[in-house]
Amino acid sequence: MQGRWWTWAASEPEATNPVADTDGRACGRNQPHDVWFLAGTFGGQVERACEVPSGRPIAAPVVNTFGDRQDCAAFMGMAQGTVLLDGKVVEPETYEGDSITVQGVQGNPLTGEEGRVTATGCGLWVQLPPLDSGKHSLKIRGRSGDFSTGVDYALTVAASAA
Template sequence: MSDQDGGECGRNQPEDVWFLAGTFGGRVTRECAVPGGRPIAFPVVNTYGEPADCAAFMRGARGTVFLDGEAVEPETYRGDAMTVRGARGNAVTEEEGSFTATGCGLWVQLPALAPGKHELKIRGRSGGFSVGVDYALAVSAS
């Protein structure tokens, strides 16, 4: 899914965490309403493939995150085995079925934010691939 404006931000969210999407490359600006009391997780820059693909990707992986003007340090995941469950029409998997891969990247996990408006700026790069997402978050009271 390529959500250009945040209109799909609430789609298929689990009850225990709120995921924010990155991009497939390039920059977007999104608005997103987030329920209060939920931690937030998102990629800065990430990929999946064979272990060698992740090793190469991570050699050049860099990223910055700012929440309300304050720097947030991303966590590094160099290569974790994962099962990918595909769905027809999904922009990443393109078809149904499962496969195993190695996932890697820079990620951030934030505790639940205080109710109100928050500004989140995400910038990531590895080699010639770069992402930039500006989020205007509106967190409701829990």
């Protein structure tokens, strides 16, 4: 899942990148058909509104990075985060360090270059089953060392087609 998310996040240049997005307008870009990815931030906090198709599970980082094994060990030693879905606590999953391959486009703000990058990915993640149709609130807060990120998502799940 991490490699797929990083490739999704690296599939857009900075101007349209979902991680750099300040209001949610880029949340639907390049979404796969079997999961709906949500993005964190490059640091700091934002509020985003996002429409999610019905029947789609959701995956998002709480706090994450990629690099080498030592980078991940140091990052995960300080990683912490909280997730609230409609006011209820959701426990993040811990990924200590998985080998990932990221395919990025030119000018993407994650790898900075076009092509394939192999690295170790790690972080705290949340994976949610498909949400009921209607409006939902998802609050994600993550921190590792001096880096902190937060996103308040106002999610609208479309009613399923009859």
